[in-house]
Amino acid sequence: MIDNDGWNSIFCPNHDNPRSVSRYTDDSTSESAAVGGKLLSLMQTTLSGTTYVHQGDELGMHNFERDWPIEVYKDVETLN
Secondary structure (H helix, E strand, O other): OHHHOOOOEEOOOOOOOOOHHHHHOOOOOHHHHHHHHHHHHHHHHHOOOEEOOOOOHHHOOOOOOOOOOHHHOOOHHHHO
């Protein structure tokens, strides 16, 4: 990118994908989720470009439990 006068946009998740901690690391315990979140943050901040952090990733949030009923979700796409 730099050789062609470009600039990278650095991001792991977006609103269409699962949370980074759940997608790329083991989030089965709070300890493993914390370690995985720190490693993901380290990776993102050492890459060249502008880092974008999806809301909640700065806290190391993980996905909802799979056994939650659909009524718990307040997202229009999910409900449709």
